[in-house]
Amino acid sequence: MDTPLTRKLLAHLRVIYPEADNGPLVEQLIATMALDPASQAPPTHRNLWNQNDVLLITYGNSVVDEGEKPLVTLNKLLTNELDDCLSAVHILPFFPYSSDDGFSVIDYVSVNESLGDWGHVSTIAKRKHLMADLVINHMSSRSAWFENFKRRRDPGKDYFKEASLEDDLSQVVRPRSSPLLTPVQTDDGERMVWCTFSPDQVDLDFGNPQVLVEFVRIIHFYLEQGVRIFRLDAVAYLWKVPGTSCIHLQQTHEVVKLMRTLIEHGYPNAVIITETNVPNRENLTYFGNANEAHVIYNFSLPPLLVHCLLSGSCRHLKTWAMSMPPAQNGTAYLNFIASHDGIGLRPAEDLLSEEELAEFIGTISRSGGMVSYRRKGDEDKPYELNVSLWDALKDTVDGGKSHQQLARFLCAHTIMLGLEGIPAFYIHSLFATENDTQKVALTSRNRSINRHTWSLEALRTALSNGSHHQQAYEALRHLIQTRRAQPAFHPNATQFTLHLGLEVFGFWRQSLDRSQSIFAIHNVSSEVQQVALSTINLVSTDLWFDLITGRHFNDPHAELTLQPYECLWLSNRNFCGQEAPLED
Structure with a gap:
C-alpha cells in the first residue's frame, strides 16, 4: 500500500539499509507495531508537556519495605509522599540482568522477579507517566540471544556486532577503558564481539534488519504495558563502521527517526528521550528538525551548575546558558543535576579549562567522591564524577564552607527548576542522600556510591526527625509545588x-x-x-x-x-x- 506512512518508513530505511529491498521490511514493521498503514502522523511542533511536569528517576528498589515487592513499595511512595509533586517516574531498568545494575539486560520482556511483575509496573503506569529504558546498544552475554549466537542458531546467530583485529578501530570513541573487542568461543570457532561498555554487554548489530524488527516488537510490548516515555540508552553508539568514530553516525540518527515515526503513528502522545552523554553540540543534534527525539538530556547542566556553586562563579554556566538554542515547540530539554551514574564530565569538555577541571575533581574528591575514566587514544581521561549530589556540594574549592551545604544544595535545585526544560530529580537528590561508601566497598564499583537503598521506615524517619534530609525534602517540595503553578516555567517558555x-x-x-x-x-x-x-x-x-x-x-x-x-x-x-x- 502506498500511504504517507509507508513512504516515510521507506525513506528512513533507504538511509539505514541503502542496498536492500525495503518494501517487505516496511510491511513487517507496520504489522509488528499493529499500525493502520493509512494512519496519520500527529501535528508537528505539539508540546506534550507543561509546567506541571516533574520527573522522578529511581531504581525499582531504591526504597524497600520488608515483606513486599519493591515495585509495590515504590507505588506506595509515589501515592503518599510524592503524589502532589511529580507527574512522571523513570524506573531504571527493571528487567533481569547480569551486571551494571540493570543495564546488561538478559530478557527485555520480563520483569526482574526480585522487584515484582508487569502488573506492578502497569499499576505505577496508571498513576504516573512511566518512563522505561530501551537498552538498545547492547545486551547481556548471558541472554538467550547471545547463547544462540554462540551456538550459531536463530534467533541471535547474527544479532551481535563482530569485528576483527585487522579492522581500523583507531578512531572509535569509547566511554570506557576496557578492551573494545572480546573473544568469544562459538560452535564454529572464535569470534571477536564488539563491547562498547564491558565484556558482559555485547553490542547488538542493527546492520541486521531483524534486530530492528525485534526492538520494534519490544517497543510495542512496552506500550501495551503502559510505558509512554522511552529512554534510548546509549543510543549514540548504535551504528558501527570501522574506520569511523562509531558515534552519532547518520544511520543512528535515522533509526531514532524511524522509531519515532512508528511510535507516534500508533501512540501520538508517547515521548522519545535520547540518552547521549556527550559534548553539548553533539547532544543537540538528537533533536533533528523536531523529528527525532522529543526530549534530550541537558547533560552539560550538572557539571557546569555544580562547578558554579563550588567555585562561586557563574562565568561558564552563564556563557553556556546564553549559547543554548531555545527548544522548538514539540521538543524540550530534560534538566537534572545528578543521576544514577554520576556527574558526567564529557559534556563540560571545551567549557571548563584543564586547570578548572582538575580543581573541580579535587574538590569532589575531598568530599568523598570518586572519578571514573574512559580510554582516549593511549590514555585514560576523566569521564564522570561518582558522588551523591548532597556530598558533591559539601564544600567549595577554597574550603571552609561546609556549614553552607544545605543552602548550596537548595540553590542548585532552584536554578534547575527555573531553567527552560522539564525538571528531573534523581531520588537520592530529592532526599539528600549521602555517599554510600559501604556499598562501594561491597560492589567494588564507583557508581554504587550514589545508589543507596533506603528502607521505607528509615526514609520516613529521616523525613520527619529534623535531619538535613527533612530540611532539604520539605524545601524542595515547596519549590516544586510553587514552580508547577507558574506558566512562565513552562518547558518552552x-x-x-x-x-x-x-x-x-x-x-x-x-x-x-x-x-x-x-x-x-x-x-x-x-x-x-x-x-x-x-x-x-x-x-x-x-x-x-x-x-x-x-x-x-x-x-x-x-x-x-x-x-x-x-x-x-x-x-x-x-x-x-x-x-x-x-x-x-
Whole structure:
C-alpha cells in the first residue's frame, strides 16, 4: 500500500539499509507495531508537556519495605509522599540482568522477579507517566540471544556486532577503558564481539534488519504495558563502521527517526528521550528538525551548575546558558543535576579549562567522591564524577564552607527548576542522600556510591526527625509545588540570561501567552551580594513579589541584599494551577 506512512518508513530505511529491498521490511514493521498503514502522523511542533511536569528517576528498589515487592513499595511512595509533586517516574531498568545494575539486560520482556511483575509496573503506569529504558546498544552475554549466537542458531546467530583485529578501530570513541573487542568461543570457532561498555554487554548489530524488527516488537510490548516515555540508552553508539568514530553516525540518527515515526503513528502522545552523554553540540543534534527525539538530556547542566556553586562563579554556566538554542515547540530539554551514574564530565569538555577541571575533581574528591575514566587514544581521561549530589556540594574549592551545604544544595535545585526544560530529580537528590561508601566497598564499583537503598521506615524517619534530609525534602517540595503553578516555567517558555556579575546567576522567563514574567535570581557565592533592581528593568506598573517567600518588592529601583546562595523568583503574577501533567 502506498500511504504517507509507508513512504516515510521507506525513506528512513533507504538511509539505514541503502542496498536492500525495503518494501517487505516496511510491511513487517507496520504489522509488528499493529499500525493502520493509512494512519496519520500527529501535528508537528505539539508540546506534550507543561509546567506541571516533574520527573522522578529511581531504581525499582531504591526504597524497600520488608515483606513486599519493591515495585509495590515504590507505588506506595509515589501515592503518599510524592503524589502532589511529580507527574512522571523513570524506573531504571527493571528487567533481569547480569551486571551494571540493570543495564546488561538478559530478557527485555520480563520483569526482574526480585522487584515484582508487569502488573506492578502497569499499576505505577496508571498513576504516573512511566518512563522505561530501551537498552538498545547492547545486551547481556548471558541472554538467550547471545547463547544462540554462540551456538550459531536463530534467533541471535547474527544479532551481535563482530569485528576483527585487522579492522581500523583507531578512531572509535569509547566511554570506557576496557578492551573494545572480546573473544568469544562459538560452535564454529572464535569470534571477536564488539563491547562498547564491558565484556558482559555485547553490542547488538542493527546492520541486521531483524534486530530492528525485534526492538520494534519490544517497543510495542512496552506500550501495551503502559510505558509512554522511552529512554534510548546509549543510543549514540548504535551504528558501527570501522574506520569511523562509531558515534552519532547518520544511520543512528535515522533509526531514532524511524522509531519515532512508528511510535507516534500508533501512540501520538508517547515521548522519545535520547540518552547521549556527550559534548553539548553533539547532544543537540538528537533533536533533528523536531523529528527525532522529543526530549534530550541537558547533560552539560550538572557539571557546569555544580562547578558554579563550588567555585562561586557563574562565568561558564552563564556563557553556556546564553549559547543554548531555545527548544522548538514539540521538543524540550530534560534538566537534572545528578543521576544514577554520576556527574558526567564529557559534556563540560571545551567549557571548563584543564586547570578548572582538575580543581573541580579535587574538590569532589575531598568530599568523598570518586572519578571514573574512559580510554582516549593511549590514555585514560576523566569521564564522570561518582558522588551523591548532597556530598558533591559539601564544600567549595577554597574550603571552609561546609556549614553552607544545605543552602548550596537548595540553590542548585532552584536554578534547575527555573531553567527552560522539564525538571528531573534523581531520588537520592530529592532526599539528600549521602555517599554510600559501604556499598562501594561491597560492589567494588564507583557508581554504587550514589545508589543507596533506603528502607521505607528509615526514609520516613529521616523525613520527619529534623535531619538535613527533612530540611532539604520539605524545601524542595515547596519549590516544586510553587514552580508547577507558574506558566512562565513552562518547558518552552521564553528564556533570556541576565548579566548580574559573576556571583549572581539570573535569567528571565516569560509565559507563552506573555501573561507572566519571572526573574530568577540566584547568589551562587558564599558571600552576601547586592543587586540593584534597576539593572533587571522591572516594569514599574506591575506589582512584583518573590514566589518562594511571598515577599513584595514595591520599589523597582531598590537594591536587593542576597544572602549566600539565596534565590528569588520575582514575578508579576502568581497562579494556582490544577495539575495537568503530560498528556495521556
